[in-house]
Amino acid sequence: xxxxKLGGSLYESHCLPRWLHQLATSEGPIVIVPGGGxxxxxxxxxxxxxxxxxxxxxxxxxxxxxxxxRLLQGLEPRLCLAASRKDIKQALSQQGVPIWLPAAELLDxxxxxxxxxxxSDSLAAWLSGQLKASRLILIKRxxxxxxxxxxxxxxxxxxxxxAFPRFLHSLTVPCYCIAADDYxxxxxxxMANRGTRICPDK
Numbered sequence: 001x002x003x004x005k006l007g008g009s010l011y012e013s014h015c016l017p018r019w020l021h022q023l024a025t026s027e028g029p030i031v032i033v034p035g036g037g038x039x040x041x042x043x044x045x046x047x048x049x050x051x052x053x054x055x056x057x058x059x060x061x062x063x064x065x066x067x068x069x070r071l072l073q074g075l076e077p078r079l080c081l082a083a084s085r086k087d088i089k090q091a092l093s094q095q096g097v098p099i100w101l102p103a104a105e106l107l108d109x110x111x112x113x114x115x116x117x118x119x120s121d122s123l124a125a126w127l128s129g130q131l132k133a134s135r136l137i138l139i140k141r142x143x144x145x146x147x148x149x150x151x152x153x154x155x156x157x158x159x160x161x162x163a164f165p166r167f168l169h170s171l172t173v174p175c176y177c178i179a180a181d182d183y184x185x186x187x188x189x190x191m192a193n194r195g196t197r198i199c200p201d202k
Contacts (some may be wrong), residue, residue: 178195
């Protein structure tokens with residue numbers, strides 16, 4: 001099973017429907033983790049405007065991921081929605097491709113810090129561990145030239161969230177970052193061993 005995180009930045013990308021089609025028709029079991037996209041940006045704006053707590057913003061950000069997830073399912077109805085690990089496993093048992101809606105499962109989850117250091121990148125890593133996935137793939141609108149890069153370097157560049165190196169370090173799941181614009185290569189050759197390998201920091 002692979003966990004595939006679709007970055008919220010794909011909201012502005014013409015290739016988003018193509019990725020969804022590819023994932024919906026994939027032969028292997030896949031779980032999609034949605035980013036927050038403009039919905040998470042609005043949460044940041046609301047917190048700056050009204051000075052609500054990080055805990056409040058964390059709950060709103062989880063719902064932002066769900067809004068993007070519902071948009072993804074609306075664009076590609078062959079995908080299904082799953083609000084828990086139980087729902088995910090049920091969907092996979094029926095050869096479905098679930099989109100994880102994280103709010104109900106992660107509100108007040110002690111393993112998840114309630115701060116902006118944790119975004120959908122770290123949540124995708126957390127879910128990979130919970131599901132014992134065989135691979136974690138981050139699809140982002142960024143092109144990495146290196147074949148291998150450390151999670152800490154990506155966090156320093158703002159490509160992944162600040163907590164991601166810590167979450168990835170606790171896993172044995174191989175992780176890759178694929179540029180969103182590479183969807184044509186993915187259609188032709190699949191996602192196996194594509195993109196840049198993200199290594200946990202020692």
